[in-house]
Amino acid sequence: MALDLTINGAAHSVDADPETPLLWVIRDYVGLTGTKFSCGMAQCGACTVHVDGQPVRSCTFPASAAVGKAITTIEGVSDDGSHPVQVAWKELDAPQCGYCQSGMIMATLALLERTPEPTDADIDAAVTNICRCGTYHRIRAAIHRAAQLIKAEA
């Protein structure tokens, strides 16, 4: 059965079972590999993408539920790594292995949409992804920095 999905503004018609988790449709059918698989049970957030602006853990989100909605993945954040969140991440040299970072950035984008100047407590509540390398110290600083950059751009 064909699933008609809009990912980063582009239309994709995917021949997959409707119950296929959105993660696998994005990674294996559409071929966008920036979104990561780690736990497969909505625990870690490595697979975070946006569906109509909401962060979802795509490993447990049926692809059929995203039909007709706007899906955004890390590849859709900017063409060249120039989004202020990405810029802040680079300034702080936040990633280590990097595996969790797509998900971290997607969770952060959703937070900053709702809460442009988040407090530490806002960050704690919204960015609940796992980073096994323990980059949290720099991620927190990068989130605050991104908020500044976005404000300066506005």
Next chain:
Amino acid sequence: MTEKNRTTLDRREFLATSTAATGAFVLGFWLPPNARAAVPHGASWYEDPANREINAWIVIDPDDTVTIRIAQTELGQGVWTSNAMMVCEELACDWDTVKLEYASANRDFREAAPEWTLPVPGEGAYDRDGGGAPEFRDRSYVNGIPDSLYRRMRTNAAASVRDGRYYLQLAGAEARERLLLAAASELSVPVNELAVKDGVITHAASGRTLSYGQVAARAAETPHPNPEAINIKPPSEWTLMGTEQHNRDVPMKVTGETMYGIDVRLPGMKWAAVRSCPVYGGDIQSFDFDAVRERPGVVSAHQLPIPNPELIRGRVFGGGVAIVADHWHQAKAAIDAMPIEWDIPAHLANRNTAGMHTELVAALDAPGTVRVDEGDVDAVLAKADRVIEATYSTPYLPRARMEPGNATVLVTDERVDIWIGDQSPQETRHSAAVITGIPEENVYVHLCHLGGGYGRNGNGPQAEHAITIANENRGTPIHMLWSREEDFVGTTYRAMGVARLRAALDDDGWPLAIDVRTAMQGDGFGPTSSFNNVARYHAPNYRFSNHTTDFHVPVGTRRGIGQAAHEFYRESFIDELAHAAGKDPYLYRRELVARSNLPHKDDLVRALDLAAEMSDWGTPLPEGLARAIALEERGADVEGTVTISAVVHTVSITRDGRVKLERVDMAHDKGFGLVNPLSVKKQLEGQIVWFYNDAMLQKNTVADGRIVENNYDRFPVARIHESPPEINIQFFETNHWLKGLGHDRATSVQSAIGDAIFQITGKRYRDLPFGQHDLSWG
């Protein structure tokens, strides 16, 4: 594939792959124009005629592009950047435009190391101007070749800088000198009239300049006349090394472009999901593929024998089965649905943590191997008025990297190609040759970045599984991917352990005798490794013995080889002694180190002093907060390389028992110099979180012979709210080269939280993780 991704893969290997593969097989990777025509079929190594390789580490194109080859694997530790910095420092090219690619593990097999990379310059660990004191000089345990081209391609033992620095600096210097010789001959001037900066060679007298790209072709043909005379720059002359450099792969990591093993896609590729016997040493009895073969996408099933322990350093995993399908989620769904019967040895089927713990404690009283025995410990303990005794325990712990185990393998009758994030490509190459029967010289390991490393052999048999499946599907690329749950089955663990420490104290509270007994399983790491580290604190009578049991869980490296557990035992016990003595734990440590005859004791004292000063040690804290201090070191008991740190942790505990690491003040050894201090800080910050996990959250238990916690629901990992809000790191200079710092730093989180719990709640817990206890108070 984008332009940037080229740097993560060795383009020459892809060229070779594209010609050797049968039929119309074309790799989905970047190929330069006319590549096919240019590659001689069956060439042992392909050198693009447009590119000029100066030596095995350095390629310079006519357009001045400098490419540096990295022979270790980037797993977040920054080796992609620091290795390149060491080459670039000497090469004197423009750091900002350098490109990076992985070195070829295949070529490493075919070629010997250049002679000039073999002798280590200088006088060893204490020679500031020399090459340090490398430890891993050969790979003889793989297949007997003593000095392959890239020497040690392993990424382990926090050794990439320690062991690689001298020959990476030499590689840059050798190339620079040959480029200068080529320019001198081009310009017909003496070489000593030339200067170079950022890849531009200048003849000051005539004002003429040549770029590296312009002379690379000639330099490639110009041998070094006297390679024994090449010198490396001492730290006083470093201009790039020693500066904080952002990691070169970070830009790719914020756009999702980084090529991890899990991201490899080849035309015609099929996916494999695996189920291994959850009890190590168990095997398949039967499986019913007919029950699932009609499911969508399913192609085939393959029984996986117990991986050959000789290929994975003696570790015994279980046998299993794989299902191959068009997509991984189809393979995974099929294997979940397939009936499987396991053949589990009876003596393993009822193994459980409680019984294993009892065995370990019993082993403490059985005869062990005495490793140090100074004075007469038994006599002093027997007549002492005051004996303090404590028994500590630590659980099995895996690395739980975020990228689950995977590898993509294509086996044809001629060759094997493996795309993998791998900390030991040389061993994987060997495994492929043994499993397929194809000569090792025809095995190509294409390195990918790793989504977390933390221990070389913790990958378990990920490569062996993929190679086995691909070998039964010759001509079809197979991408084998473990589920998260399989990754917990396929990894090695740090051994669970117990330690009993006893000390006799004199009237002033100083130790007269210390007896240390540790117990853990006898295979793998631990008992025989460098755990004689309680002796860091002086006692005139001292004994250390190891006691072993026989357990079936495979044990391996995990951010070190078990030292973290031993530092938990040691530092916790010293805290207990200090409290018993009524002395300040910082000054108590300081005095006992000063009394020792450790070769590095002055640096240990300096570390303690600096950490105490940084943390405002001794100033009052509000109720519910406490400070604790600890030493961390690797190698402080022997002459040579060492890494030393002392850390003060400020910990809060709410009345309802919620623990928070509020502030970390770390005084860290910088030796003669750090290559990339920014990478070092990141490693230290990350390890603070790592050992918070160990201290508070993580353990693996065994029930019915199997590991119970196999995903992040039952195996918690700290999240951002658990990361300390304040981290202060200060480096202090010492007179030695460092032993490395990718592991066994910040181990102090464990004992410090334990002691803070004691200070705040009055409760003393000695078994990790502390989060399993009721920590409420008041």
